[in-house]
């Protein structure tokens with residue numbers, strides 16, 4: 113199967129772990145450390161919420177792209193890849209959130 117943009121971007125991010133921070137945004141962010149990555153994700157999340165409130169669909173697309181991009185950097189920080197997240201979504205496929213929550217609640221009570 114052809115690598116997707118998520119796979120290719122994750123590979124690029126991986127190569128940036130040892131790149132020069134002066135010539136790479138990803139390297140700069142990775143070298144800035146965990147807290148800075150988390151701060152960017154909080155910022156991009158807020159910007160996505162604001163875009164949605166604005167009601168401009170293309171703005172939502174751009175802000176979601178920023179958010180996903182920064183989430184990929186966070187995954188790389190933890191040694192994870194998009195495949196790990198996609199595998200988790202596949203594991204959940206077909207299991208209703210309502211049913212899953214009910215079984216979780218029953219487990220907590222039992």
Ligand SMILES: N=c1c2ncn([C@@H]3O[C@H](COP(=O)(O)OP(=O)(O)OP(=O)(O)O)[C@@H](O)[C@H]3O)c2ncn1[C@@H]1O[C@H](COP(=O)(O)O)[C@@H](O)[C@H]1O
Nearest residue numbers: 121124125128135136137138139140152155177178181182
């Ligand atoms: N997809 C992206 C991408 N999306 C957003 N951004 C950058 O993420 C930043 C978003 O932060 P903001 O909007 O808050 O802008 P900012 O004020 O410059 O950021 P801060 O100074 O607050 O950190 C901007 O600098 C954007 O240019 C991206 N930078 C890089 N990529 C991809 O990552 C690859 C590697 O990039 P480099 O590591 O820079 O070579 C590129 O080839 C692209 O494919």
